[in-house]
Amino acid sequence: MNINLFLWSLLITLPEMVFSQSADFTIHDVKFESQGVTLAGSILTPKKTLAAVVIVHGSDPVKREMEFAKRLAKEGIAVLTYDKRGVGESGGVYVGPSVGTNNIDTTNLNLLSQDASSAVNAFRKYLKDKKTPIGLVGFSQAGWIIPIAANRNPQIEFMVLFSCPTITTLEQLRFQFYTNEKNNFWENHTESDARKHTKDDPDRYQFVATDPKISLNTLSIPGLWLFGEKDIQIPVKLCMEQLNTLKALGKPFEYTLFSTLGHNTSSGNITAPVDISIQWIKQKAVNIQKSKVSK
Structure with a gap:
């Protein structure tokens, strides 16, 4: 697409009225093109922007994550959150388990990373300060999408991953089928037992x-993973071991484990993981800015 036409299309999709949800930030509705479809979202701009993030969805048919975005914007983090492909005002086709389709094959994950x-x-074109550090923040399925996108796009300078896998898609399915989404799974099973089934169970797909x-092996940008120890969607201790292996190779990756939480580490009534991620983003933004100045 011609870049001038792209810029013009971006500008004309901004509504004439900017409405304020808070004294701390403003909201614009935007549309942008991706792989032949138009995606719709909102940009939240704080009075003083310290960093910027794009929110990447989990596997569900999710519209823009406005409540989560507001939590970030109140802390000086500009946010672009958009309706997932095929959901809400976004074009395209949603692919996922709620409509009986496999949403973690390579074709779909690559499309979502695009x-x-x-x-x-x-x-990046919208941000007034072109030096503002920009990163990705995502949930669950985003653990496969974000590394692909960050590897593809050098403008992505950091990543935050809530309850995101480092294992393969097939391994995750084996684990999830074995736990059978039973909330008391970890009361009745050992870590070694879960790992054996994750490694050896036959694949249903x-x-x-x-x-x-x-x-992740090709990336040098900082990353933060936030895990809940009682997760029954991903085997978090195995994921942490894999991150430790990457860290030993010099990757700037960090993680935090919350012993009382499960897969949902970012909902509105859970504050600690989000608070930690906000402080981490602010610190990394400072470091990235300093690095840009020194070059």
Whole structure:
């Protein structure tokens, strides 16, 4: 797409009226193009922007994450959050388990990573300060999407991943099928037992696995993972071990484990993981800015 036409299309999709949800930030509705479809979202701009993030969805048919975005914007973090492909005002087709389709095959994950990358490109053009550090924040399924997008787009300078896997897509399905989403799973099973089934169980679906570690091995941007120890969607201790292996290779990756939490580490009534992520983003933004000045 011609870049001048792209800029013009971005400008004309901004509504004439900017409405304020808070004394701390303003909201614009925006549209941008990705892989032949138009995606719709909102940009939240604080009075003073310290960093910027694009929010990447989990596997559900999710519209823009406004409540989560507001929590970030109140802390000086500009946010672009958009309706997932095929959901809300966004074009395209939603692919996922709620409509009986496999949403973690390589084709769909690559398509969603293109959407995240396109959102970053649109957001970068919108930001007044072109040196503002910009990153991705995502949930669950985003653990496969974000590394691919960050590997593809050098404008992505950091990443925050809530309850996101470092294992392959097939391994995650094996674990999830074994736990059978039973909330008391960890009261009745051992870590070694869960790992054995994650490694050896037969696959119910046949597709090429996506391994996020392939992309993570090529990245040098800082990353933060936030895990709940009682998670029954991903085996968090195995994921932490894999991150430790990457850290030993010099990767700037960190993680935090919350012993009382499960897979949902970012909901409105859970504050600690989000608070930690906000402070981490602010600190990394300072470091990134300093690095840009010194070059």
